[in-house]
Amino acid sequence: MYLQLSETGPFPRRTHTCGSLGLDDADKRVVLQGWLVHKGKVNKKMSFFGIRDSYGTTQLVVDARKCGADVLAAMREASEESTVLIEGIVTQRPESQRRDVPAGHVEVLVSSFKLLNPADRNMPFMPFDIQNLANEDLRLRYRYLDLRRTELTSNLKKRSEVAFLVRSTLHEQGFTEVETPMLLNSTPEGAREYLVPTRVKQSSSDTAPQALFYALSQSPQQPKQLLVASGAVDRYFQLARCFRDEDGRKDRQPEFTQVDLEMAWVSWGKERAAGEPSSQSDPDPWRIGGHEVRDIVETIIRRIWKKIENVELEDRFRVMTYNQAMGRYGSDKPDLRFGLEIQDITSHLPQPLREAMEANGEILEALVVTNVAEHTPFVRAASEIEGDKSIERLQVAPSASSSWLSQSRIAEEILSVTTPALEAFELNSTLGLAEGGIVWLSRRPRRPEGGWTALGRLRLALAEAAQRRGDLVLGDEPQFLWVTEFPLFTRADEDKEFLAHGRWSSSHHPFTAPMSEDIEKMYAGKVEEVRGQHYDLVLNGVEIGGGSVRVHDAAMQEYIFAKILQLDEQEQSSFNHLLHALRCGAPPHGGFAFGFDRLMAILCKTSSIRDVIAFPKTAAGSDLLFKSPSPSTAEVLAQYALRPL
Amino acid sequence: MYLQLSETGPFPRRTHTCGSLGLDDADKRVVLQGWLVHKGKVNKKMSFFGIRDSYGTTQLVVDARKCGADVLAAMREASEESTVLIEGIVTQRPESQRRDVPAGHVEVLVSSFKLLNPADRNMPFMPFDIQNLANEDLRLRYRYLDLRRTELTSNLKKRSEVAFLVRSTLHEQGFTEVETPMLLNSTPEGAREYLVPTRVKQSSSDTAPQALFYALSQSPQQPKQLLVASGAVDRYFQLARCFRDEDGRKDRQPEFTQVDLEMAWVSWGKERAAGEPSSQSDPDPWRIGGHEVRDIVETIIRRIWKKIENVELEDRFRVMTYNQAMGRYGSDKPDLRFGLEIQDITSHLPQPLREAMEANGEILEALVVTNVAEHTPFVRAASEIEGDKSIERLQVAPSASSSWLSQSRIAEEILSVTTPALEAFELNSTLGLAEGGIVWLSRRPRRPEGGWTALGRLRLALAEAAQRRGDLVLGDEPQFLWVTEFPLFTRADEDKEFLAHGRWSSSHHPFTAPMSEDIEKMYAGKVEEVRGQHYDLVLNGVEIGGGSVRVHDAAMQEYIFAKILQLDEQEQSSFNHLLHALRCGAPPHGGFAFGFDRLMAILCKTSSIRDVIAFPKTAAGSDLLFKSPSPSTAEVLAQYALRPL
Structure with missing residues (x-):
């Protein structure tokens, strides 16, 4: 038998x-x-x-x-x-x-x-029967069968190839790959981290055993900064597994891989040659520091696209400030594969309206679809998309093309009175609006906040609708873009409010340096005006990575913790080792990280990162193959000084 | 300010x-x-x-x-x-x-x-003051200072260089690097694994919330076998972080790195060309399968030693069976940098003694230090080393050189009577023993068990003492050795007894295949006679890696689980996915893993793996820099349906 x-x-x-x-x-x-x-x-x-x-x-x-x-x-x-x-x-x-x-x-x-x-004659599904692909749960449960499918096989091979290419490039550039701990310290709040209980040590004392925990690394941020602060290596990288408890977020995995790098001795302002005065006017739109990081990241990306896609990317990727991106595209990660730009029309408004807006510190923005050739793909979509309730959609009437502004609810709200005489002649000429044209209006504070404006979301919805209708076909050419000069602090991030409790939060993380030009403003308490030396890399409207020049001055870092973020003593104490490392002569440093799973999904032309991971978990965090997570027993838990609730 | x-x-x-x-x-x-x-x-x-x-x-x-x-x-x-x-x-x-x-x-x-x-004028220690190295706890606490020390800096760079060399070699050989999950399923016993509690999902049901856990991967063994069983890649590797809760073991870390590989289509017996009959006599001492794995591992090791040490290693590493290693060196990981071999003297014993031993299924072994040149380094050490209590140490008297055996306590025990007439003439000639020579005797069952014999430990103690005295200087030449043909099952492993409860355990793991020649014995119930297709790679007495050809036949794997290891239903069920993968036409496969930290410690010529890890933990598992592990709060624990004991 x-x-x-x-x-x-x-x-x-x-x-x-x-x-x-x-x-x-x-x-x-x-x-x-x-x-x-x-x-x-x-x-x-x-x-x-x-x-x-x-x-x-x-x-x-x-x-x-x-x-x-x-x-x-x-x-x-x-x-x-x-x-x-x-x-x-x-x-x-x-x-x-x-x-x-x-x-x-x-x-x-x-x-x-x-x-x-011999293979069983009753397999759960036949992996090569791609016409009748089994449902995803079944395929995840029998992943060892599904992986035979050519698409998944080639995704895994491509992933390995790209990882090796990244490593080869960084080795050539003098980087040292260093493994940092995955078992790190837990934070008092425990936000988004996974705890790892440790077995109670046998101790001679009579005190009750206390449960002690590691936490799984959410990113190597602190270890890598300490490493570069140490001076052991001045160019660090790692393909690092990270762990984040983000149940319910679409297409996230509890564990994911990050290409993480950090460099010592990065520059702190506009690029200039040694000895050149810093006041010289400079057309380079990259006006922050971290040029060394930018160079490396562009090199990596160019080599990947050359090898995998056989595409020669431009020598320098485009750069845009956060304010420009939010103004023109209504997003801090704009998709540049299509136009349809947003326009600030405040200065073209009839005088009473303009003055009212300026007094409020507000602007009025417009997105327009009219009968010019470049708008053609969006005309049918425009007829179906309204925009959210803060947006007003108006159509230029055939008979009275300059009267549409008079009918605006938003204008009425701003002026607090009905104003039948708001002529739109100048606006029509600025916007190229004509009879039948559609205009969406939105008012917002002049200083943008967060990742989207109302018209930015509308712009994307229009493009998606146009694609669904087949009216818009996006080019194959990848559109890379750096976004810089983000506000360093924010009160607009819902994710961070959980910990901030109404205080300022760091837009990215508290170690990001302010722009040199804004340091005085920061110490003067003009928190909202301070821009950070942060850079996001965006591809076709997807943020594929980000990084920053870090604060290396312990006094400045302490000021940010205590005076701006107003961390209490316990919160500050979790950064003590970092502050001390800065005090021991840490070099200026900066870095970058990009999500490797997301990048591979783009390169493998799939919408799901599960297709580029050998053994992924479901969106709910279940592993259907290995059957995890699973219960434990009171006996086992007792070893950790824990018990079921 | x-x-x-x-x-x-x-x-x-x-x-x-x-x-x-x-x-x-x-x-x-x-x-x-x-x-x-x-x-x-x-x-x-x-x-x-x-x-x-x-x-x-x-x-x-x-x-x-x-x-x-x-x-x-x-x-x-x-x-x-x-x-x-x-x-x-x-x-x-x-x-x-x-x-x-x-x-x-x-x-x-x-x-x-x-x-x-500026650096603080009162730093905890000055990293370059290597004459007055601070104590290790202080250096671990301020690791970012200690890492400035040239030795640690160069260890990290060497580690990166070797990791890249390993990857380059494997890529050239057609291997695909695949990341496997670190959040895996927990086992019912929870032995040595770290649990990771998951937050309780909001559920509409009224049932009490149940705590659910992942477990951190102790090794990628199961995922990699499933991956290779899938056929997605036929040559897999990974530099994998592994997690093992081994508190109290010297020089272990809770997290460590393994170079892990697995290959499909590995051979299952002695190497032979296509069409050559398998019965042909073959002088190759590698008499198991897995030649393909052996080739790759030797290639990697040779390239590392060439690049890092500038040493050309031999084309083929030596091979020794487990029985040979245990017999000649008393260890399954013999150090070949010195001789001092153990000898089985049973057949040279006087007849009554010999017959009594053979009847018991025992042998008598001897280790000898006498006045030949090759023993010179050990003479002074021999005078101080006794060996453990199972060993008898005798010295050949000047006057009566053949009477020492008569004085043997062991001989007396075997014969159960005093036997004054046990002449040692033949033994003296066999062993080269002469007046003043020292002989240690030990009896043991003919079939060796475990990793050491009593004389094997003695041999090592002699060499260590001789080194301390400066009498023995070991050569620089690295001594690599494959050890093969281990017993597939054991009852002698204390570590495994925790789970085995008196049943047979697998010497390595339950997926290791028996040698082809021993398959019939296995099915016939002669469990102790079955040798496995396992191979350990030993360097200078240290096991640096190991692997095996796996069972690919689901029926055989089930037989091993149920009939030999006698796993109960619950224990077996945790292997269901693996058994099913085998039933879906898994290819023959085998692999290897080596401990990367240990290998780097050897290459960096340090005795502590903490010297080759950027941010290590103490032997007790504490991270003195990041201050982990640390307590949590009842509020946080409640999110996991847990509370303090």
């Missing part, structure tokens, strides 16, 4: 992969191992099979008169997806039958056959 | 590293950034300083008449270990003063100076 000795005993070594055979191998004796494929094509003399491995499929020809009837019988009897070993002679296929796929020019005349491992 | 604007404002970009300057750079204007070193040498005209980065130190010459007195004053005032920026001109040092270190041929005449970040 158990014994399958013939299948598990010794067998000859594989001499070739199934996908590697070519015309050069003709007449060679080969040993192939792979999965058996039934071809079902049989004539009186010859039977055909395939043998597949991860490199390709070789056609097998079986002539029972030559190899014996038992070989043919055994092959027929073996189920599909069984692993088998065949020995045979490579022969050229007739020229008419050659195909341009791996091993497509040859076939192998089988001389012997061995069943290495 | 907070404002240090001058230190944090913009500054020119670094043009050179301190260690890279050479004669070619003479007369160049350079910008250097690094740590200030006070040289203390001042004459009337010139002052000297150093500037250090992780590449080396450049000598700075300050001539106050040229650069201004304020520059000199600022440099004198700046504390050691402050980070500074200097601009200046490279000049050649007088030939007599040139030194063969990085930047040792030049110095820089300073023109301007900027303090980038």
Whole structure:
């Protein structure tokens, strides 16, 4: 019953992969191992099979008169997806039958056959039946079957290739890969982190055992800053596994991979040559420090796109300030593959309206779809999209093309009276508006906040609708963009409010340096005016990475903690080691990190990061294959000085 | 008070590293950034300083008449270990003063100076004061200071270099690096694993919330087998972080790194060419399968030793069976850098003794130190080492050189009577024993068990004592050795007894395949006679890695689980996904893993793996820098449906 000795005993070594055979191998004796494929094509003399491995499929020809009837019988009897070993002679296929796929020019005349491992005849699904793809939960449960699918196989290989390319590039550039701890300290709030209880140590004291915890690293931010502060390496990188408890966020995984780098001795302002005065006017739109980081990141990205996509990216990626991005595209990660820019129309408004807005510190923005050629893809979409309730949608009437502003609810709200006489002549000319044109209006504070404006979301909704209708086809050319000069502090981030409790939060993290020009403002308490030396890298409207020049001055860092973020003593104490490291002569430093899973999903042209991870978890954090998470017992928990609630 | 604007404002970009300057750079204007070193040498005209980065130190010459007195004053005032920026001109040092270190041929005449970040004048210790190294706890607490020490800096760089070399080699050999989950399923016993509680999901049901846990991956064993079973990649590797709760084990870390690989289509027996009959006699001492894995591992190791040590290792590493290693060296990881072999003297014993031993299934072993040249290093050590209480130490008397056996307590125990007439003539000749020689005797069952025999430990103790005395100097040449043909099952492993409860355990893990020759014995219930297709790689007496050919036959794997290991249903169910993967046509496969921290410690010639890890924990698992583990609050624990005990 158990014994399958013939299948598990010794067998000859594989001499070739199934996908590697070519015309050069003709007449060679080969040993192939792979999965058996039934071809079902049989004539009186010859039977055909395939043998597949991860490199390709070789056609097998079986002539029972030559190899014996038992070989043919055994092959027929073996189920599909069984692993088998065949020995045979490579022969050229007739020229008419050659195909341009791996091993497509040859076939192998089988001389012997061995069943290495039979596949169950009732598998949950057949992985190559991609016309009838099983539902995702079933495929995740039997991931070892689904991974046979060519798409997933090639995603994993591409991921490995890109990771190696990143490492090669960084090694060439003098970077040292350093592994930082994944078992780190837990924070008092425990936000988003995973705790790891530790077993209670046997102690001679009589005090009650206390549960103690590590926390899984959410990112290597603090270790890498300490490392670079140490001076042990001045160029650090790591492909780091990170852990974040973000249940319910779409397409996130509890564990994910980050390409993380940090450099010492980064610059702190506009690029200039040694000795050149810093006051010289400079057209470089990158007006913050961290040029060294920018150079490296662009090099990595260019090499990836060259190797994987065979695309030569521009020498320098575009740069835009946060204010520009929010103003023109209504987003801090604008998609530049289409136009449809937002316009600030405040200065073109009739005087009473303009003055009222300026008095409020507000602006009026407009997005317009009219009958010019570049708007054509959006015309049909415009008819279906309203925008959220803060947005007003108006259409220019055929008969009275300058009267639409008079009908504006927003204008009325601003002026607090109905104003029938708001002529829009100047606006129509500025916006290129004409009869039938559609205009969406939105008022907002002059200083943008957060990641989106109302019109920014509308712009994206219009483009999505236009794509769905087939009116808009986005170009293949990737649109990379740096966004810089973010506000250093914010009160507009809901995610951070959980910990901030109404205080200022850091827009990115509390270690980001202010722009040199804004340091005095910061110490003067003009918190909202301070811009940070932060840079986000955006691709086609997706933020693929970000980083910053860090504060290296302990006094400045302490000021930020205590005076701006108003951390209490306990909160501050969790940064004591970092402050002390700064006090020990830390060099100026800065870094960058990009999400590797998201980048790979883009390169593999899939919308789900689960398609680029070998063994992913569901959106709810369940691993359907390994059956985790799962309960434990009171007995086990007691070892950690814990018990069920 | 907070404002240090001058230190944090913009500054020119670094043009050179301190260690890279050479004669070619003479007369160049350079910008250097690094740590200030006070040289203390001042004459009337010139002052000297150093500037250090992780590449080396450049000598700075300050001539106050040229650069201004304020520059000199600022440099004198700046504390050691402050980070500074200097601009200046490279000049050649007088030939007599040139030194063969990085930047040792030049110095820089300073023109301007900027303090980038002042170092505290009261640092916990000065990292370069290696004569007065602070105690390890203090250095771990301020690891960012200790890492400045050249030894640690160069260890981290070497680690990065070796990791990249491993990856490069495996990529060249067609391996795919695949990241496997670190958040895996917990096992019912929870042995050695770290649990990771998950936050309770908001659920509409009224049932009490239940705590659910992931467990941190102890090794990628199961994911990698499933991956290779899937066929997505036939050559997998990963530099994998692993987590094991092994409190109290010397020189272990809660998290460590493993170079992990697995290959599909591995051979299952002695190497032979396609078509060659398997019965042919073969002098290859590697008589198990997995040749493909052996080839790769030897290639990696050879490339590391070539690159890092500039040593050409032998084409094939030595191979020894477990029985040979235990017999000759009394260890399953023998140190071959010295001889002093153990001998089985049973067949040379006087007849009554020999027959009594054979009847018991026992052997008598001897280790001898006598007056031959090769024993000279051990003579003084032999006089101080007794061996444990199971060992008998006898000395050959000057007057009656063949009577020592008659005085043996062990011989008396075996025969259960005093036997004055046990002549040792034949033994003396076999062992080369002469007057004054020392012989240690030990009896043991003929079939060795576990990792050591009593004489094996004695052999090592002798060598250690001889080294301490300076009598034995071990060669530099690394002694690599494969040990194969381990018993597949054991009852002698104390570590495993915790889970085995008196049942058989797998010597390595339950997925290791039996040797083809022993499969029938296994099914016949001769469990103790079955040898596994396992291979350990040993270097100078240290096991640096191990692996095996796996079971790919689901029926065989089930037989091992149920009939040999006698796992109960719950225990078996945790392997269900693996069994099912085998049933879906898994290819024959095998792999290997080596401990990367241990390997790096060997290459960095340090006895502590903490010296090759950027931020290590203490032996007790504490992180003195990040202050972990630490307590949590009842409020936080409640989110996981947990509370303190």
